[in-house]
Amino acid sequence: MDFLKRTWAEIHLERLGINIANYCACLQGETKLLCVVKASCYGHADLAICPYLEKELGVKWFAVSNSDEALRLRNMGISGEILILGYTPPENAPELAEHNIIQAITDESYAIELNDYLAGSGKPLRCHAAVDTGMTRIGLRGTPEEIAEALYRIYDLDDLILDGIFTHYAVADSADPGDKAYTAAQTEKFFAVRDEAEKLGVRLAQCHCLNSAAGVYEPDPRSTLGRLGIILYGMYPDPATPLPFEPEPVMELRSMVSQVKRIEAGESVSYGRTFTAERPTLLATVTCGYADGWPRALSNKGEVLIRGKRAKIVGRVCMDQFMIDVTDIPEAAPHDVVTLIGRDGEEVITADEVAALAGTIGYELTCGISARVPRVAYKNGVQMGVYRV
Numbered sequence: 001m002d003f004l005k006r007t008w009a010e011i012h013l014e015r016l017g018i019n020i021a022n023y024c025a026c027l028q029g030e031t032k033l034l035c036v037v038k039a040s041c042y043g044h045a046d047l048a049i050c051p052y053l054e055k056e057l058g059v060k061w062f063a064v065s066n067s068d069e070a071l072r073l074r075n076m077g078i079s080g081e082i083l084i085l086g087y088t089p090p091e092n093a094p095e096l097a098e099h100n101i102i103q104a105i106t107d108e109s110y111a112i113e114l115n116d117y118l119a120g121s122g123k124p125l126r127c128h129a130a131v132d133t134g135m136t137r138i139g140l141r142g143t144p145e146e147i148a149e150a151l152y153r154i155y156d157l158d159d160l161i162l163d164g165i166f167t168h169y170a171v172a173d174s175a176d177p178g179d180k181a182y183t184a185a186q187t188e189k190f191f192a193v194r195d196e197a198e199k200l201g202v203r204l205a206q207c208h209c210l211n212s213a214a215g216v217y218e219p220d221p222r223s224t225l226g227r228l229g230i231i232l233y234g235m236y237p238d239p240a241t242p243l244p245f246e247p248e249p250v251m252e253l254r255s256m257v258s259q260v261k262r263i264e265a266g267e268s269v270s271y272g273r274t275f276t277a278e279r280p281t282l283l284a285t286v287t288c289g290y291a292d293g294w295p296r297a298l299s300n301k302g303e304v305l306i307r308g309k310r311a312k313i314v315g316r317v318c319m320d321q322f323m324i325d326v327t328d329i330p331e332a333a334p335h336d337v338v339t340l341i342g343r344d345g346e347e348v349i350t351a352d353e354v355a356a357l358a359g360t361i362g363y364e365l366t367c368g369i370s371a372r373v374p375r376v377a378y379k380n381g382v383q384m385g386v387y388r389v
């Protein structure tokens with residue numbers, strides 16, 4: 001399949017299986033895998049990845065952020081369980097029930113609204129109630145006893161099926177002892193809620209707390225699911241905290257050289273004239289910019305790979321183009337492929353490295369690779385298709 005060879009993201013599907021195997025080897029007891037595929041698989045293209053996860057890797061559980069993403073998964077033929085982790089307008093509840101999608105409950109009043117919209121529709125909606133144990137984002141709040149009583153009332157609603165509860169950690173990616181204690185307290189509160197709910201006769205098929213980081217650093221066998229996100233895509237929950245295995249980056253981002261030229265010492269480069277050559281400089285122009293999701297914060301900071309070597313970004317990153325200093329790579333030529341994220345020969349640039357330079361995290365960087373960048377899927381080096389996020 002053809003695509004515009006200007007800026008494109010390669011998606012290496014076989015690396016998903018390696019990341020899954022490494023994560024699952026950390027999980028304990030009966031904890032099952034759930035793949036977090038929100039935001040079009042963190043910018044990697046849900047259409048490329050989700051069918052592969054389900055059909056080739058046997059993944060049974062998926063999580064997304066909203067009902068559009070959930071219905072997209074159903075429309076592409078995903079038949080496994082789909083959990084929406086965030087808010088859906090309650091009037092859309094019947095549509096979710098129709099497609100057997102599981103909705104997160106943010107609090108008791110939201111559960112009642114969902115139930116009201118389902119009244120008389122004949123199809124109940126499955127739900128997992130969020131429990132706020134310290135993330136302070138969504139979820140039921142209070143003492144374990146109070147939360148359990150709210151769960152009981154939700155359980156009792158006619159048109160909702162309370163299938164499970166979940167919680168989310170604030171600092172599970174940190175090795176700091178204070179953060180570890182905070183995570184442990186979140187875990188204990190969560191399972192205290194579960195125990196209190198069970199005492200009231202609320203039977204929960206799923207109780208899950210683990211994200212990528214917690215599945216590796218604090219795998220608790222009481223969690224029925226491990227919600228694998230960032231590590232699935234081969235990035236670190238926190239690059240400052242080591243992992244017991246090397247995640248395999250699934251995305252590589254490539255672009256092209258459009259022009260190579262010599263400039264004199266004293267000539268300035270790009271908007272704002274923030275870079276002035278101190279020596280005669282060989283300059284290459286790259287066909288990627290902030291409209292592709294390449295952060296403008298990398299102006300005069302980032303590096304890219306060309307002909308297996310590192311070259312510095314000089315001047316401001318523009319909307320569609322930026323310039324690099326290739327004085328030490330005199331063989332650089334128009335139509336050369338430039339690696340922005342990924343491997344070229346012996347050199348590697350990771351999304352985490354780029355993100356740190358841009359003052360952000362790998363999550364935001366790959367999610368931000370824009371819709372105009374085609375995602376080109378490969379399996380063991382063989383091109384499988386071209387997708388849009």
Ligand SMILES: *Cc1c(COP(=O)(O)O)cnc(C)c1O
Binds near residue numbers: 036168227
């Ligand atoms: C995004 C998200 C995850 C995945 O987090 P990672 O750090 O990418 O593993 C898990 N659970 C919830 C509720 C989320 O919102």
